[in-house]
Amino acid sequence: xxxxxxxxxxIYDKDKTKSYRDFIDKYKNYEAEIETTDYNFSxxxxxxxxxxxxxxxxxxxxxKSYKKAIPILNRAxxxxxxxxxxxxxxxxxxGFL
Numbered sequence: 458x459x460x461x462x463x464x465x466x467x468i469y470d471k472d473k474t475k476s477y478r479d480f481i482d483k484y485k486n487y488e489a490e491i492e493t494t495d496y497n498f499s500x501x502x503x504x505x506x507x508x509x510x511x512x513x514x515x516x517x518x519x520x521k522s523y524k525k526a527i528p529i530l531n532r533a534x535x536x537x538x539x540x541x542x543x544x545x546x547x548x549x550x551x552g553f554l
Contacts, residue, residue, distance in 0.1 A: 459487070461494045465505045477516040484513045500542065507536040 496506035511533035517526035
């Protein structure tokens with residue numbers, strides 16, 4: 458079983474993930490591992506986990522899977538609000554994908 462860092466590296470590999478659909482497919486391949494990650498273990502893991510969740514929601518939105526995207530984006534929003542390294546002002550400038 459791969460850890461969240463390895464999963465993230467594979468999902469964000471630009472040679473293998475060239476579209477939102479690719480991102481979704483790769484995410485779904487590792488969904489069980491991602492969902493069972495103890496993201497509170499460290500700040501680094503929290504950040505990786507948050508980015509994966511947010512980008513999954515963004516990818517779903519870009520493939521017009523809006524009903525699926527809304528709960529994912531809400532979860533990402535909560536993760537970012539609770540991230541110790543961001544203030545409300547800094548959240549506006551966080552960008553992924």
